[in-house]
Amino acid sequence: MQAERPINLDLTKFRFPPMAIVSILHRVSGVILFLLIPLMLYLLHHTLVSVTSFTAIQEQVSVHLLMKLGVWLTLSAAAFHLLSGIRHIIMDFGFGETARAGRYSAYLVFALALVAVILLGIWLW
Amino acid sequence: MVTSKNRRGLRDWLAQRITSVLVGGYAIFICVFILMHQPDIYQPWHDLFSSLVMKIITLIVFISLIWHAWIGMWTVFTDYVKRVAVRAVLETLVAILLFGYLLWLFEILWSTH
Numbered sequence: 708m709q710a711e712r713p714i715n716l717d718l719t720k721f722r723f724p725p726m727a728i729v730s731i732l733h734r735v736s737g738v739i740l741f742l743l744i745p746l747m748l749y750l751l752h753h754t755l756v757s758v759t760s761f762t763a764i765q766e767q768v769s770v771h772l773l774m775k776l777g778v779w780l781t782l783s784a785a786a787f788h789l790l791s792g793i794r795h796i797i798m799d800f801g802f803g804e805t806a807r808a809g810r811y812s813a814y815l816v817f818a819l820a821l822v823a824v825i826l827l828g829i830w831l832w
Numbered sequence: 833m834v835t836s837k838n839r840r841g842l843r844d845w846l847a848q849r850i851t852s853v854l855v856g857g858y859a860i861f862i863c864v865f866i867l868m869h870q871p872d873i874y875q876p877w878h879d880l881f882s883s884l885v886m887k888i889i890t891l892i893v894f895i896s897l898i899w900h901a902w903i904g905m906w907t908v909f910t911d912y913v914k915r916v917a918v919r920a921v922l923e924t925l926v927a928i929l930l931f932g933y934l935l936w937l938f939e940i941l942w943s944t945h
Contacts, residue, residue, distance in 0.1 A: 737904045741926075744901070744933055752940045754874075755881055761874045785859060792852050799849065 725813035726806075729791050736788040743781045750778070768831070779831050786823035790816045844903050851896035858893040878944070887941045894937050898930040 753760045767774050794812050798804055803812050869876045880886050905926045913919040 734904075734908065737901075738908060741901050741905055744897075744930075748933060748936050748940065752936075755878060755940065755944045758874055761877075789856050789859065792856065796849060796852065 724810065725817070726809045729794070729813045729816050732787060733791040733795070736784040736791075739780065739784040740788060743777070743784070746777055746781060775831055779827060782827050783820075783824045786827065787816075787820045790820050790823070847899055848903055851900035854893050854896040855900060858889070881941065881944050887944075890941060891937065894934060898934055902927065902930055 750764060753764045755761075768778055769775070794803075794816050797812075798809070803809060865876075865880065866873065881890070906923060909919050909922050909926075913922060
């Protein structure tokens with residue numbers, strides 16, 4: 708066995724470039740979306756069953772804070788994941804692979820995602 | 833299903849790209865549909881999902897989604913869960929949940945007329 712070597716990996720002490728933030732948020736938003744699949748199916752189900760059920764769902768989303776937050780979180784996560792996913796695929800095709808382009812496209816994703824999240828918030832509230 | 837170590841990386845890489853386009857396209861369609869039918873959306877929404885074509889497309893997209901989600905969760909677990917026994921349990925749980933969701937969607941779509 709080799710002697711225990713020191714590990715210098717305190718994540719709170721790192722300064723992360725914006726591309727790294729986009730990357731980890733892409734992963735986090737993906738996991739959030741997985742966890743919220745049942746909510747999406749529940750909403751689909753109850754908006755299709757009947758008019759009364761549909762109206763009940765509309766009311767639930769507008770009245771219950773937890774439900775409203777759940778829907779807002781799902782849609783925000785989806786928006787971010789989609790936008791950073793598109794950036795990912797554009798880079799797969801070879802566009803914008805330099806560090807500088809990567810930084811700018813990362814900022815663009817943040818800007819667009821922020822707009823989307825705010826618009827979603829307005830729509831839900 | 834997986835019989836070779838050699839092609840799995842490429843297969844999963846390609847699967848993520850293709851499934852993401854299908855799911856992303858569908859999500860954008862749904863958003864546009866919802867925005868175009870404000871404020872009285874119940875009837876058009878109901879009619880949309882009564883159509884056989886929409887049901888089939890929705891299922892194809894959802895199957896893509898669960899494959900996409902599976903690869904994503906598999907990657908996350910492989911990166912962070914080093915204990916094989918724990919990872920096996922988590923992966924099995926995710927697989928069962930995803931398959932269950934698919935069955936739920938069948939029920940949702942086929943009870944809509």
